[in-house]
Amino acid sequence: MEILVxxxxxxxxxxxxxxxxxxxxxIERDDLVYSVNEWxxxxxxxxxxxxxxxxxxxxxVTVGDxxxxxxxxxxxxxxxxxxxxxxDEAFDGSDGKGLATILKAEIEKGNYxxxxxxxxADDGAAQVGGMLAAMLDWPYASVVNTIEVLDDKKIKVGRxxxxxxxxxxxxxxxxxxxxxxxxxxxRYVGIRGIRKVAAIEIPVHGAADLGxxxxxxGRGGAKVKRVDYFVPDLGEGAEILExxxxxxxxxxxxxxxxxxxIK
Amino acid sequence: MxxxxxxxxxxxxxxxxxxxxxxxxxxxxxxADAAITAIITGSGADLAAVGNELASSYAEVWKVENEACxxxxxxxxxxxxxxxxxxxxxxxxxxxxxGMDLAPGLSIKLDSAFVSDAVDIKGVDGTTxxxxxxxxxxxxxxxxxxxxxxxxxxxxxxxxxxxxxxxxANGQIVDKSAAAGDxxxxxxxxxxxxxxxxxxxxxxxxxxxxxxxxxxxxxxxxIAEELADAIGAVVSCSRPIVDAKWLxxxxxxxxxxxxxxxxxxxxxxxxxxxxxxxxxKGSPFIVAVNKNPKAPIFQLADVGVVQDLLEFVPAxxxxxxxG
Numbered sequence: 252m253e254i255l256v257x258x259x260x261x262x263x264x265x266x267x268x269x270x271x272x273x274x275x276x277x278i279e280r281d282d283l284v285y286s287v288n289e290w291x292x293x294x295x296x297x298x299x300x301x302x303x304x305x306x307x308x309x310x311x312v313t314v315g316d317x318x319x320x321x322x323x324x325x326x327x328x329x330x331x332x333x334x335x336x337x338x339d340e341a342f343d344g345s346d347g348k349g350l351a352t353i354l355k356a357e358i359e360k361g362n363y364x365x366x367x368x369x370x371x372a373d374d375g376a377a378q379v380g381g382m383l384a385a386m387l388d389w390p391y392a393s394v395v396n397t398i399e400v401l402d403d404k405k406i407k408v409g410r411x412x413x414x415x416x417x418x419x420x421x422x423x424x425x426x427x428x429x430x431x432x433x434x435x436x437x438r439y440v441g442i443r444g445i446r447k448v449a450a451i452e453i454p455v456h457g458a459a460d461l462g463x464x465x466x467x468x469g470r471g472g473a474k475v476k477r478v479d480y481f482v483p484d485l486g487e488g489a490e491i492l493e494x495x496x497x498x499x500x501x502x503x504x505x506x507x508x509x510x511x512x513i514k
Numbered sequence: 515m516x517x518x519x520x521x522x523x524x525x526x527x528x529x530x531x532x533x534x535x536x537x538x539x540x541x542x543x544x545x546a547d548a549a550i551t552a553i554i555t556g557s558g559a560d561l562a563a564v565g566n567e568l569a570s571s572y573a574e575v576w577k578v579e580n581e582a583c584x585x586x587x588x589x590x591x592x593x594x595x596x597x598x599x600x601x602x603x604x605x606x607x608x609x610x611x612x613g614m615d616l617a618p619g620l621s622i623k624l625d626s627a628f629v630s631d632a633v634d635i636k637g638v639d640g641t642t643x644x645x646x647x648x649x650x651x652x653x654x655x656x657x658x659x660x661x662x663x664x665x666x667x668x669x670x671x672x673x674x675x676x677x678x679x680x681x682x683a684n685g686q687i688v689d690k691s692a693a694a695g696d697x698x699x700x701x702x703x704x705x706x707x708x709x710x711x712x713x714x715x716x717x718x719x720x721x722x723x724x725x726x727x728x729x730x731x732x733x734x735x736x737i738a739e740e741l742a743d744a745i746g747a748v749v750s751c752s753r754p755i756v757d758a759k760w761l762x763x764x765x766x767x768x769x770x771x772x773x774x775x776x777x778x779x780x781x782x783x784x785x786x787x788x789x790x791x792x793x794x795k796g797s798p799f800i801v802a803v804n805k806n807p808k809a810p811i812f813q814l815a816d817v818g819v820v821q822d823l824l825e826f827v828p829a830x831x832x833x834x835x836x837g
Contacts, residue, residue, distance in 0.1 A: 262650070264650055264651050264653065264785075265727060268653075268806055268808050269650040269653035269654055269808070270808070271654050278650070278654055347618065347628060347630075348621070348622065348628065351622070370614075373649060373650055374647075374649045375630070375631055375647070375648060375649055375650075375651070376630040376631065376647075377614045377618070377630060377631070378618040378628060378630050379618075380618070381614075381615070381616075381617070381618030381619040382618045382619060382621070382622050382628070384619055385592075385618070385619030385620075385622035385623055386622055389700075390589055390699065390700035390701040391588075391589065391615070391619060391701070392588075392615070392701060393588075393611065393614050393615040394611050394614065394615075394770075407704070409707070410611065410615070411611065411770050412611045412612075412706070412770075413610060413611060413769055413770065414709060414770075414771075414772070414773070415709035415763055415764075415766065415770055415771050415772065416706050416707065416708055416709050417706070417707040417709075418703065418705075418706050418707075419703075419704040419705050419706070419707060420587075420701050420702060420703055420704060421701070421702045421704060422700065422701040422702075423700040423701070426700070426701070432753070432754075432757045433753070433756060433757035436759070474626075474627040474628075474660060474661040475627050475628065475629060475658060475659070475660045475661075476658065476659045476660075477656045477657075477658055478644075478656070478657040478658065478659050479656060479657050480649075480654045480655070480656050481654075481655050481656070481657070482654070482655065483646075483655045488812050488813040488814075488815070488818070489800075489802060489811075489812045489813070489814075489815035489816060489817055489818030490816065490817050490818065491807075491812070491817075491818045491819070491820060492817060492818065492819050496821075496825075496826070496829050497833075499819060499821070499826075500826075500829055500830045500833045501833070503801065503817065503819065503830060504830070504833060504834060506799075506801075506817055507745065507778065507780075507801070510777065510778050510799040511720065511721070511777050511778060512721050512745060512747075512777070512778035512780070512799065512801075513745045513746070513834065514721070514745060514746030514747075
């Protein structure tokens with residue numbers, strides 16, 4: 252099975268405190284630790300496991316600047332066979348539809364049976380996979396937490412739905428799936444793994460290579476634009492307990508007793 | 515003339531999902547005086563019951579009745595919506611696992627703007643709609659401008675818009691079944707597998723000690739268990755703990771886990787994403803312990819402690835035991 256996995260380089264929210272710049276134009280990006288989007292890592296692991304079981308290849312693709320190459324390389328160190336970076340100034344400021352347009356052009360150059368994305372990324376929109384499927388006229392399933400290959404025409408997928416229940420579906424190939432965390436246990440990538448793929452050349456495809464008109468992508472092509480970042484005024488929030496460890500624990504125990512939290 | 519507003523309403527067992535009345539409020543924030551049309555799909559007596567329920571709140575209720583819609587398969591319902599919606603329509607969905615499945619692709623098929631997971635709507639100026647969303651797990655908010663000249667598909671975060679309880683619409687039910695078109699799809703629904711019951715039922719406990727990513731290591735789960743033992747609570751958790759397989763799925767609080775209604779909820783190292791908080795009902799007294807003072811949980815908690823839980827919680831447990 253020929254599998255393509257779409258990944259994104261994002262600020263790692265587990266490693267960073269995200270702060271909004273005072274002028275609201277962006278978040279503070281100095282000193283941010285970046286990594287591959289958590290959901291994408293599960294998608295790559297799943298693709299590798301399918302390939303190892305039934306054969307085929309795994310290609311990892313991202314849309315971004317030259318710094319995004321590091322996440323492609325990292326996923327190749329995990330075991331992906333090929334990597335591609337889609338990069339062009341014309342892509343800057345693309346909305347979800349713009350990103351799907353770019354990815355679609357790359358997909359149509361190949362012969363893929365299965366395209367995976369993470370269920371969501373740093374902007375929480377959870378949109379590119381569904382848009383991509385609609386553009387390709389392929390079936391789509393979101394928040395997928397199990398995949399079983401039935402034959403070369405169809406697969407069985409579980410979707411994680413509300414209440415921890417799972418919705419089982421049969422879906423024809425080729426298709427696009429967005430992958431939920433927890434579907435597998437992504438393998439660890441050590442420094443030696445990264446070194447092994449350090450010298451591999453990762454091809455870069457731009458708008459001209461992909462046959463994309465620059466009006467359909469980028470800031471100009473976007474129907475949806477982020478205007479600013481801000482910190483919402485959500486009222487007072489929690490009463491923050493301060494003082495020495497002794498004082499805080501004492502105060503908290505008092506509160507818990509009053510609210511019935513200590514039996 | 516203002517564009518026509520629609521809200522797709524999901525339902526179970528003949529009852530509309532909670533966001534049914536929230537989407538009215540969201541739609542009125544786009545055009546205050548617009549008549550809003552609900553769209554429902556399904557079959558049989560359940561569909562009829564939901565239609566009657568919604569007619570008191572929506573000016574019109576469009577229903578599509580077909581056995582192929584008995585279970586809401588996003589692939590089937592996307593294609594029928596393309597067939598029945600007028601050009602330039604603005605359609606709202608709840609941002610749940612059905613809305614996420616169907617809505618992005620629908621915007622492509624309709625060639626309209628897509629805005630995901632709106633938490634507030636600021637209104638329309640010309641053809642520009644302003645919406646508020648969040649990024650980075652709720653750590654930053656943004657204003658988003660959408661060009662709605664060719665319509666829009668918008669998913670709204672459940673719980674973010676006040677339900678419109680006025681029930682003053684006295685609306686008409688319109689049968690659109692004949693316009694639905696071909697309902698075969700390349701994705702076929704098979705069954706729903708119910709979540710497994712775990713060793714403990716976290717929904718039965720008045721006091722929950724809940725652990726999140728901040729616990730850092732499987733061994734540290736003990737710290738939460740010891741606190742729970744000391745105060746007579748049960749241990750629950752957020753999604754990353756289940757993903758890491760440190761605790762069983764039955765202990766997960768959130769929209770993709772269990773909905774709980776404790777009296778007291780002690781959140782240890784939980785950032786407070788809406789998916790997690792969506793599983794917490796009944797306004798419990800919330801205590802948050804997190805070393806990141808910017809964690810969204812501090813906006814939602816009653817009491818906060820900005821400390822590393824690995825140091826703070828053992829000290830707290832010790833003190834409680836001393837009694």
